[in-house]
Amino acid sequence: xxxxxxxxxxxxxxxxxxxxxxxxxxxxxxxxxxxxxxxxxxxxxxxxxxxxxxxxxxxxxxxxxxxxxxxxxxxxxxxxxxxxxxxxxxxxxxxxxxxxxxxxxxxxxxxxxxxxxxxxxxxxxxxxxxxxxxxxxxxxxxxxxxxxxxxxxxxxxxxxxxxxxxxxxxxxxxxxxxxxxxxxxxxxxxxxxxxxxxxxxxxxxxxxxxxxx
Amino acid sequence: xxxxxxxxxxxxxxxxxxxxxxxxxxxxxxxxxxxxxxxxxxxxxxxxxxxxxxxxxxxxxxxxxxxxxxxxxxxxxxxxxxxxxxxxxxxxxxxxxxxxxxxxxxxxxxxxxxxxxxxxxxxxxxxxxxxxxxxxxxxxx
Ligand SMILES: Nc1nc2c(ncn2[C@@H]2O[C@H](COP(=O)(O)OP(=O)(O)OP(=O)(O)O)[C@@H](O)[C@H]2O)c(=O)[nH]1
Ligand SMILES: [Mg+2]
Numbered sequence: 001x002x003x004x005x006x007x008x009x010x011x012x013x014x015x016x017x018x019x020x021x022x023x024x025x026x027x028x029x030x031x032x033x034x035x036x037x038x039x040x041x042x043x044x045x046x047x048x049x050x051x052x053x054x055x056x057x058x059x060x061x062x063x064x065x066x067x068x069x070x071x072x073x074x075x076x077x078x079x080x081x082x083x084x085x086x087x088x089x090x091x092x093x094x095x096x097x098x099x100x101x102x103x104x105x106x107x108x109x110x111x112x113x114x115x116x117x118x119x120x121x122x123x124x125x126x127x128x129x130x131x132x133x134x135x136x137x138x139x140x141x142x143x144x145x146x147x148x149x150x151x152x153x154x155x156x157x158x159x160x161x162x163x164x165x166x167x168x169x170x171x172x173x174x175x176x177x178x179x180x181x182x183x184x185x186x187x188x189x190x191x192x193x194x195x196x197x198x199x200x201x202x203x204x205x206x207x208x209x210x211x212x213x
Numbered sequence: 214x215x216x217x218x219x220x221x222x223x224x225x226x227x228x229x230x231x232x233x234x235x236x237x238x239x240x241x242x243x244x245x246x247x248x249x250x251x252x253x254x255x256x257x258x259x260x261x262x263x264x265x266x267x268x269x270x271x272x273x274x275x276x277x278x279x280x281x282x283x284x285x286x287x288x289x290x291x292x293x294x295x296x297x298x299x300x301x302x303x304x305x306x307x308x309x310x311x312x313x314x315x316x317x318x319x320x321x322x323x324x325x326x327x328x329x330x331x332x333x334x335x336x337x338x339x340x341x342x343x344x345x346x347x348x349x350x351x352x353x354x
Contacts, residue, residue, distance in 0.1 A: 027298055029298030030298070031342065032270035032333070033338050033342060034268075034269070052353070058302070058307070060305040060306045061311050061312060062312035089306075092353070095349065098349070100350070117269070120265065121268060121270075121333060121336070121337070123343065134226070138228045142228070197347060200343060200346055200347045201347075203338070203343050204343045204344065207339055211339070211340060
């Protein structure tokens with residue numbers, strides 16, 4: 001790939017060295033908070049991020065540890081593999097001191113994944129589900145459950161058609177009663193915003209519980 | 214009245230985690246492991262752990278000292294980008310550097326005094342911060 005990481009520098013090398021100090025007055029960075037948008041392939045994660053983000057989604061490649069359990073030989077240790085995944089993200093500036101980041105991360109069907117970097121400090125997660133391939137979201141649900149991260153299951157309404165209704169989805173996922181299972185449309189900002197607000201409600205509950213103890 | 218749709222069982226399958234066993238074909242696909250020389254070269258072969266508090270969303274800004282420093286092209290690109298605070302994820306995306314590589318470069322630049330890395334201790338955000346996010350999102354149309 002013919003990518004030049006410093007085109008500006010090549011175009012005008014002196015510009016950088018003569019960098020004026022006045023326009024580099026320290027801007028205090030915003031406090032970043034993040035919400036994870038997870039789910040199987042093609043369920044609408046990037047669409048979700050793009051619908052609400054103030055920038056068109058960017059992509060970063062990162063390592064994710066996949067773990068597969070030795071099912072054929074239950075006594076065998078689990079196998080861990082590191083895979084590079086492409087992660088889309090976007091952001092919403094709340095005000096100049098606070099910025100919300102959304103990270104869309106693929107969960108690969110049939111593999112549980114571990115990604116402590118991703119959940120560290122996260123407010124919560126929206127698990128996007130396409131009901132025609134409901135089991136694609138299982139690894140994400142398993143992971144957030146075990147990580148103790150607040151999450152919400154969001155059934156993306158592809159063409160208004162839903163394979164299963166919300167009760168059936170809840171039954172299949174067997175998530176705790178306090179985990180919201182809702183329907184949303186990844187293409188619409190208002191719908192994504194409302195789904196994220198439910199994630200934030202869950203996060204607030206957790207933060208208040210933590211404050212009490 | 215149609216018969217049962219074979220593609221749509223009456224009830225979806227329950228989450229395997231809750232069953233005793235996961236499906237039998239639970240094996241990572243071969244060749245998924247990606248190794249390339251470039252990240253290794255960029256980070257001078259460094260594999261040591263960097264501060265785990267440097268996350269995707271962590272804000273990074275350039276220290277004035279960086280403008281006089283001798284830097285590699287990648288480091289210089291980072292220093293230029295972060296004249297205004299930027300997240301590690303954005304640096305990674307804009308420079309098309311793997312996140313892991315970006316994180317190491319950022320950690321090195323910080324150690325050299327060229328970057329300020331505004332780490333937030335890994336605690337869960339406090340209720341007031343969350344309330345502000347809620348208010349901010351609600352005001353989005
Ligand atoms: N009709 C309809 N199409 C949708 C909806 N959400 C997503 N799509 C389409 O479905 C396709 C996949 O959506 P993406 O947002 O790319 O899904 P993704 O989860 O990011 O996919 P990967 O990153 O490849 O795993 C795109 O062509 C979207 O335009 C929806 O609610 N309705
Ligand atoms: Mg995507």
